[in-house]
Amino acid sequence: MNLKEALWSKTTDSNEPPSPSSSSPRDPESEVAAAAATSAVEELVNSLKKQRIYREVTLALRTGLRDARAEFSFLRVRGLRFLLKSLRSIAQSDSSIGLFSQTQSIPELQVVPVLFEHSLKETADEKVGSLDHIFSVEPMKVKSPSTDSEVALALRVLEGCCLLHPESTHLAHQHKAIPVLMNVLSTRGVLEQDACLDALISIMLDSSANQMDFEACNGIEEVAELIRDKEVDENLRLKCGEFLLLLIGHLNGRERSPMATIHEEFQGKSLLILGECEDVTVLDQHSGGG
Template sequence: MNLKEALWSKQSDSNEYPSPSSSSRRDPESEAASTAATNVVGELVNSLNKQRIYREVTLALRTGLRDARAEFSFLRVRGLRFLLKSLRSIAQSDSSIILFSHTQSIPDLQVVPVLFEHSFKETEDDRVENLDHIFTVEPMKINSPSTDAEVALALRVLEGCCLLHPESTRLAHQHKAIPVLMNVLSTRGVLEQGACLDALISIMLDSSSNQMDFEACNGIEEVAELIRDKQVDENLRLKCGEFLLLLKGHVNGMERSPMATISDDLRRLLGEESASLIWAASQFGSTLDPDQRLTALHIQARRVLESLDLY
């Protein structure tokens, strides 16, 4: 079979490419038209690429949320793992983050409400209000309780949503996020408690309503009690130290913060030396790269813990 030669492979009648002198004499209107055509093609490619990313983001959310709404915990765990993996992928690209933010304005794609309606449901008071279902012929719909792994994953997903999409903190407030998470902190195991402290920081960033809820729930007292208890797992106590450092340095860093008395509370609960260490550590580190900041945070949390253990 003989294929036709591609148009762009044909040369001129003289079988030679145009000389530089001839190309320099091209019509300015032709050059303008060529530039315009190139811009149009670039815009088309960008538009198609944006549509592709949007389809990938929405498909990932629909797939994960479908399982996250399931009746059985093992299915919800699968959905939460998929959502967490998707959020980590979304975080690698600014364009994906913007598209994710757009999806969270669509009720069917909102992640935060699903977390509180399913995975965190068992952390709330879930008492049976009546026994009408016993006297009916219709079977009662039963959801399996949330496992430790499910709650921990849901907390990581919540943290990711709030960091990528600050408006998710408002959705969390609507579902009474602070009381729910404080209940997790006081009743669940070490795995969930550590994830809970990270999630608390993320939902309080730039959210006065959540900060006020934290104050109302005596949140600082709860965390201080954990860090002072030498019977508590050491890694969890270190996580509490990191939480207090972040709370003082970032959440409380803005003017007129709802937690304006945090310094006084820390002196009262942890003593002058530990409170001074937390204050001093919160004043530095903003010029460090992320890895250095994380290392510095670990070191400062260890120093806070050592200052407490001396007394």
């Protein structure tokens, strides 16, 4: 989705007031009336422009979410790519970001629940609980499993939603986002793990509930295991180190709050794990440290 400027929003020569040098002197009342008319036209143009952008945003969300709910992975991938492209276009304008935030209060336009109900849904949740479908005339709906590219795209869309709309972190928490993402981090490939680390940062940003879930899932230890594993891709190990350093920096920058104890535990564990890693010097140099 590319938000383009409407043709009627462009100023034309006919809409511009005549210059004083090219017109005869006018009385004050006519000048006030002309100024009021110009102001009214500008308000109308701005209102129409806002309505147009809102329609484009909602249309993009409906189109992407329709495919993201599909039963086949290739359709869900198409929908996720469209959503990701739309989020990148929305991020270019403060007004469109505000309109996107408004849409996320409408249940049928919320993006995060669709991600966890379809692309990020764990396979264990799809086990057949009964055999009633065998004796029924109704055909059983078969849903194709999520591919690697689908999971990676869903994580990128999740990251974008949380960055553009901070309240999406609460929706992610309601869908147990941290346990789901930690499962992705420990079982999926490099493509998904790389996107997962970025998504973890976005959903834990200023979200104490998700930070508590990360602590409960022993998230720091899981990330440390990837750093220690020599068979893991070197770039991924480096990104895991950056993740821990960024986590420490974020917690250091927060004011003391009722969550201070958990933050201090995060910091202590992260520093201890980084100290145990052989690559800590390389990680520190790469992040700009001494």
